[in-house]
Amino acid sequence: xxxxxxxxxxxxxxxxxRGVTAGASFVVGAGYLTAKDAAWATEMDxxxxxxxATLVQMARDIYPHDQVPDENYVVAVKGYDDPxxxxxxxxxxxxxxxxxxxxxxxSYLDVLWEKDRVDLLRGMEDSEFFQTVRGGLVTGxxxxxxxWPIFGYEGESYTQGGYITRGxxxxxxx
Amino acid sequence: xxxxFDLNDDSVVVIIGTGAGGGVLANELAQKGISVVALEAGGxxxxxxxxxxxxESFGQLAWLDPRTTSGDWRVAKxxxxxxxxxxxxxGGTTTHWAGASIRFQDHEWKAKTNYxxxxxxxxxxxxxxxxxxxxxxxxxxxxxxVTRTGDRAGLxxxxxxxxxEAGAKALGYGEVHTGRMxxxxxxxxxxxxxxxxxxxFQGCKWGAKWSAxxxxxxxxxxxxxxxxxxxAHAARILHDDAGKVTGVEYFDADGNLQMQKARIVAxxxxxxxxxxxxxxxxxxxxxxxxxxxxxxxxxxxxxxxTGSVYAIFDKPVKMWRGTTxxxxxxxxxxxxxxxxxxxxxxxxTLSLGLPFMAAFLDPGAWGREFTTALDHYENMAGMWIVGExxxxxxxxxxxxxxxxxxFGLPVANVHYSDHPNDKAMRAHAYKQGMAMYDAVGATRSMxxxxxxxxxxxxxxxxxxxxxxxxxxxxxQSHDVSNLFVSDGSQFTTGAAxxxxxxxxxxxxxxxxxxxxxxxxxNL
Numbered sequence: 001x002x003x004x005x006x007x008x009x010x011x012x013x014x015x016x017x018r019g020v021t022a023g024a025s026f027v028v029g030a031g032y033l034t035a036k037d038a039a040w041a042t043e044m045d046x047x048x049x050x051x052x053a054t055l056v057q058m059a060r061d062i063y064p065h066d067q068v069p070d071e072n073y074v075v076a077v078k079g080y081d082d083p084x085x086x087x088x089x090x091x092x093x094x095x096x097x098x099x100x101x102x103x104x105x106x107s108y109l110d111v112l113w114e115k116d117r118v119d120l121l122r123g124m125e126d127s128e129f130f131q132t133v134r135g136g137l138v139t140g141x142x143x144x145x146x147x148w149p150i151f152g153y154e155g156e157s158y159t160q161g162g163y164i165t166r167g168x169x170x171x172x173x174x
Numbered sequence: 175x176x177x178x179f180d181l182n183d184d185s186v187v188v189i190i191g192t193g194a195g196g197g198v199l200a201n202e203l204a205q206k207g208i209s210v211v212a213l214e215a216g217g218x219x220x221x222x223x224x225x226x227x228x229x230e231s232f233g234q235l236a237w238l239d240p241r242t243t244s245g246d247w248r249v250a251k252x253x254x255x256x257x258x259x260x261x262x263x264x265g266g267t268t269t270h271w272a273g274a275s276i277r278f279q280d281h282e283w284k285a286k287t288n289y290x291x292x293x294x295x296x297x298x299x300x301x302x303x304x305x306x307x308x309x310x311x312x313x314x315x316x317x318x319x320v321t322r323t324g325d326r327a328g329l330x331x332x333x334x335x336x337x338x339e340a341g342a343k344a345l346g347y348g349e350v351h352t353g354r355m356x357x358x359x360x361x362x363x364x365x366x367x368x369x370x371x372x373x374x375f376q377g378c379k380w381g382a383k384w385s386a387x388x389x390x391x392x393x394x395x396x397x398x399x400x401x402x403x404x405x406a407h408a409a410r411i412l413h414d415d416a417g418k419v420t421g422v423e424y425f426d427a428d429g430n431l432q433m434q435k436a437r438i439v440a441x442x443x444x445x446x447x448x449x450x451x452x453x454x455x456x457x458x459x460x461x462x463x464x465x466x467x468x469x470x471x472x473x474x475x476x477x478x479x480t481g482s483v484y485a486i487f488d489k490p491v492k493m494w495r496g497t498t499x500x501x502x503x504x505x506x507x508x509x510x511x512x513x514x515x516x517x518x519x520x521x522x523t524l525s526l527g528l529p530f531m532a533a534f535l536d537p538g539a540w541g542r543e544f545t546t547a548l549d550h551y552e553n554m555a556g557m558w559i560v561g562e563x564x565x566x567x568x569x570x571x572x573x574x575x576x577x578x579x580x581f582g583l584p585v586a587n588v589h590y591s592d593h594p595n596d597k598a599m600r601a602h603a604y605k606q607g608m609a610m611y612d613a614v615g616a617t618r619s620m621x622x623x624x625x626x627x628x629x630x631x632x633x634x635x636x637x638x639x640x641x642x643x644x645x646x647x648x649x650q651s652h653d654v655s656n657l658f659v660s661d662g663s664q665f666t667t668g669a670a671x672x673x674x675x676x677x678x679x680x681x682x683x684x685x686x687x688x689x690x691x692x693x694x695x696n697l
Contacts, residue, residue, distance in 0.1 A: 062540045065549060118541060134540055142532035142548075143229050152552030153494065153528040156226035158379045162371030163332075168496035171333040173489045174340050174614060 046086040051093045054108050055080060055133070058096065061117045062134050063141055065150070072147050076140035077133070092129030099123055177401035179211050184435035186211045187688070188422050189442060190408045190451065193266020194677040195661035196442030197386030198317075200402070201394035202685030208692065209399050211434055212391075213406040213424050215443070216262035219269065220388055224377030228530045231376035235269060237262040241446065242574045245591040248623045252537035257588040259626040260444055264404060265387025267444070267628065269377045272499035273356040273384065274522060274672040275320040277311050280304040281509055282517075282562070282669035288509060289516040294593055295564035296474055300666040301638040301647040307679060314679040318356035318384040319363055327359045328352045329368060332496030334523045337487070337555040341610030342503045342521075349504035353522070356384040356674075357497060363389070370496035372525070406432075409583055411439055411455040411464055411657070419464075419657045425581050438688065438697055442660040442681075445475060445630035449571045449663060450586040452634070452644075465634070465651040465659075470644050472572055474565035474635050475588065476668040477627035479596045481559040482524060483604060484535060485611030485619035486550045493525040493555050506606060507670045515598040518670045519561030521607055526556070534625050547620060555611060559603040560629070562670045564593035571633050629673050634663040648687045649680060656697055660684055 044052055052074075059073045080089045097107045099120045111117045124130050141147065148155055157163055179186050186209045189196045200212045216237075225231045236259060243250035243257045250257075261267045281288045283304055286297040315323040322328045329352045331339060342350040357374070358367045368382040381388055394400035405427035412421045412433070421435040441448045449472040453463040463471050503521040510518070526534060528551055536544055547554075574587040592600075604621040611619045637643025640652035649664045651657040660681055662673050669676075691697040 063545050064542055065545055067549070134538075138533050139229060139529065143529045148528055151528050151548065152490070152492070154492075155527070156373065157371050157495070158226050158373070162369030162380075163495040164368075164370045167492070168332045168370035169330060169336065171336050171491060174336050 176398040187438045188436040191442035198681040201390035204394035204397045204399035218264040226373040242587045245589040247590045268385040275675040276671045278669045285667040310679040310683040334493035335501035344613035347505040353502045374498035440658040445633045445663040449633040473570045474632040475569040476632040478629040479561040480624040482622035483607035484556045485616035517562035524558035631665040634659045
């Protein structure tokens, strides 16, 4: 089969711009992040607050890093709070909630164990919605400079003259 | 006449592409007093422009024009529109390359003879050999300033290398060192020494790594004999009724179609764009594409088998610090069929930053199995596998008539499926690489699948017999005497080594041949 430029293939470039967009949103919307619980209600432009809350939980369930605070996941998905994408996202989250209801839960957010939420996600793994969110997170989450120190990653070193005198070979245990 | 040259000047050599092949050929010809117009699809970026941020740099330098993929390689699934991670800029992928500069082993020039008949493989001997190439390799090593050649010292080993070296020694490997690298270990040729900054793949901000962008290209331009036209995208090579090429149509920076007349045309747009251009240049005289009487244009695409091993330790490594490709194990590069495959492979350290590690460690993966690996990014060490893959006629670049680029030209479709020999070699390399890390205390190691290709080879291969390939021992078309191929697409087989040094050596040799044939009146 010859693959043409599929949505997934295109996603790489889209994601790059989305990562930048998400970063910009973070600057603009930084204030709401301090009020963790009630924040969604006042800061959403297009999405329902519970939709954004579900999206953030979904993001954490896809790429769970317990040492990374919620605000970085919010930044990673904030780009979906866009009037042009609202139908796509609301429909995707509704399908996730429907899957949760099918298992006897009220909604995705009512599923208390991560393992049970992940089972629901596995069930929709091949959907365009899941793959869009997952693919977007690869840059949306990991390309945030704010998360790099959490993983120990130091980013560029050129402005400090590289590591030639700053520990490029400082390993001591080998 | 000095550069810039007139479109109607039919005395110039037109070179398409300015990377390791085209950029070097352009300078070498210019130094000999030959007029050259180099058409470069990308823009010009120099060390002050390079960005030490993986995604931002990718957006700046990578070739992102549409391409399509097919075949059973995982790249076609994970990165369907991005079969290669190569560069669209003056200097080509010499901005991005890691700098590893190793010669082919003697036996690799004669793969058909030494490996015998391998079912499904379209093996062929190169029409040249190690003895013939030795002086050209030496010139290339001198040009690039390759460490551990001549009197140039090796680079110091970084943290990633120290883990790699200890693992290699624990397994009993003997040929492990910090590599032969086109990265200065001391000031050389007006370029400074490596500052162990990392981000070798994003363009060296110190200019410590050789790149045609800031060596051969400006030196060629300084002669007055070389004009580089940036953002000039070659569309078609034209020919006359005698079957000689006469010029190149290209889209200029404003998107206008231009035609540069030429005495000689050299194609060096990499192993996707070079065959694409020849196929897009089909005419009534050459209905299957230019230089394609053998039917081999676009075929025998090779990409080295590749793959990576990343391992996690219980203590920090900080592999991103310093040279990205900081060392090599060569013990497995030999041809030893007792391992269950022909040919061999090199193991070379590699590191990715956190953003690219997330994208490439296991593309498409999610959940805790994936994220717990990234959690220990600081404690990771990494290596890359570079092994000889088998040329197969069915692995090929074709025109995808259903998908057009921004100029309306059919794009390249890149079809690749692993040969059983490739799979066997990769499995062996994963096992050895993981064993190296396990031997020095890795708590987890991971066989990472191949990235989009950087070593793209073989789609206009060199052959003694015109029936078997596209170009002769000089990279000259068997069919069209004033048409040359000057990039990695002329590789008959891929060998186990990173290809740039060989591309550069062939380009220096080709320049010598072209100049001599011109002075004899044969071209």
